[in-house]
Amino acid sequence: MSAIGSILPLAFAALGRNRMRSLLTSLGVIIGVGALIVTVASGEGSKAVLEAQLATLGTNLLIVLPGSSTLGGARGGPGTGKPLTHSDLLAIVKESSATRYAAPIDRTVVQVVLDNQNWLTTVYGSTPDFFAIREWTIGRGRLFNSSESDAGAKVCVVGQTVATQLFGEGDPVGRVVRVRGMPCEVVGLLASKGQSSQGQDQDDLVVMPWVTFKSRMMSQDRIHVGSILVSAVSPDEVSHAQAQVSGILRQQHREPDGELDDFTVRNLADLAATQEHAADAQTGMLRNVAAVSLLVGGIGIMNIMLVSVTERTREIGIRLAIGASENKVLLQFLVEAVVLSAAGGLIGIALGIGGSLALASAMGWPFVLTPFWIVVAFGISMAIGVVFGFYPARKAARMDPIDALRFE
């Protein structure tokens, strides 16, 4: 340890004699470490955004879609087969113990009119459970309640986008809009959810009671349901709920054993996993790019250290002749390389954090960087110095002092 202590100032002095070169030598490591930090931070940041966005869909969410029909070998999409019914919904609510809420969903795209303003949006028909499942909160006013829901009252809640388009800065609560000719009182404004992970505006919607929607919007019976949203009692119970819902629906639809389901129960956790997987793959690839630039940075250090060793041949000769041991000369040049790469690492970490902060604010991500990665980045830069500094340092230490002193 005392050897390092006495060698360290020598290394710093040698680097200080060539400040510009030292900086340029470190540049490769600076860029590599900076890129690594930015990659990791943006990966973690976008992941946090993704998780937050998936959470806006509602946690523990299951979507039940009607079956598809196969006609002459051509398979139709959901809805072409056996439809879901309101009694399916009631059966799920009654029989599935792993289910907390279940809500019907029907929707249509409709022009919503207020005086001389209008706006094309999606109108949903559902029950108050819909808000609980999707974790919608009210921004102003109130949600419609279950008695309004059951009675088919002409009330609705609107999303932020619809409110802005129709009312501007004004308060929509208590105003009456016309939806497909039906006057409908706005009882509440939903809190904004922002964009979904697919870039969809989640605030562009109107929600009214399912009964109202079916009878007044679609002039349909109240038997068939477009789809059913289900939330499990907890995240751990999602797959349990999925199995229960499937079982109940098979029974409801009197599916014989061995037949395929004539409905689909989709688990959003699977969707989330897929998206996170894609994000991880992207981050992984960028990380490889950072690794390559670190490798190039290391080679840069080795290159300059070799030049430096050749250039300082006489100096090395002096050191060896006056009695420096080979180990100490090796250590000095190794320390020089490690100081270069470690300093490059520190600068790179600082620049990387700065770049990540800038990127995070530009992209609207949170800034997330686990200290673990800072330690890893610094460790990698040190290791680069040792690995790529060793060969030049050994070359210096193995010199013959007599030849070295004669070197011009």
Next chain:
Amino acid sequence: MGPEPIIRLVDITKTYRTGEIEVHALVGVSLTVDRGEMLAIMGPSGSGKSTLMNVLGCLDRPTSGSYLLEGREVAKLQKRELSALRLSAFGFVFQGFQLIARTSALDNVALPLVYAEVRPVERVRRAKEALARVGLAGRENHTPAQLSGGEQQRVAIARALVNGPRLIFADEPTGALDTRTSVEVMVVLQSLHRSGITVVIVTHEPDIAAYTDRRILVRDGRIISDDKQSPRDAAADLAAMPDRAAA
């Protein structure tokens, strides 16, 4: 027989092989140097005097023969032990000064102390003391480029003596210096000799050899003469010289 001589060479040969050609740099050299001697090794270029110096300074190993340094056989020492020997027992003054550029006189002089792992405070104290001893007190922070040739050589001498060596080897110490500066350097070397250090000088200048008390002539890898002499006093010669300012 008196006390153990500091250096005893017996039948030393050194052969270099460059490709097919063998160069016999030293052919059967035997030499004994007593503690506290000051001797000059002389000879024309290519005579083998520098090789002899390198062998004596343990920078080079002889091809054959025996080299007893203070009674120890050098051929049996490891590289690491030779480094330690050069660090603690020897001081080197090279032709062309061989100082580290862009580094202060103080740091140049303190360098051997760094490798000897002397504490920093002690290092500075001893380096300052060594610089004062060669008449360079107050020049500690000058870099080699800011010093004259004579001053640079005195920094090199300060570096050679900072570790308290028993032997100082000087290879053409006045080779690049004018007459007056050469005598100044010899004043310093003579004073080191008087303090008990054994001094070996390689030179081709008879004027410089005159300041030593023994003159060895090397030619074609052999010692052809080895004469004791009474040395000239460098300090007296310097005093007798016309003042630089007046000249």
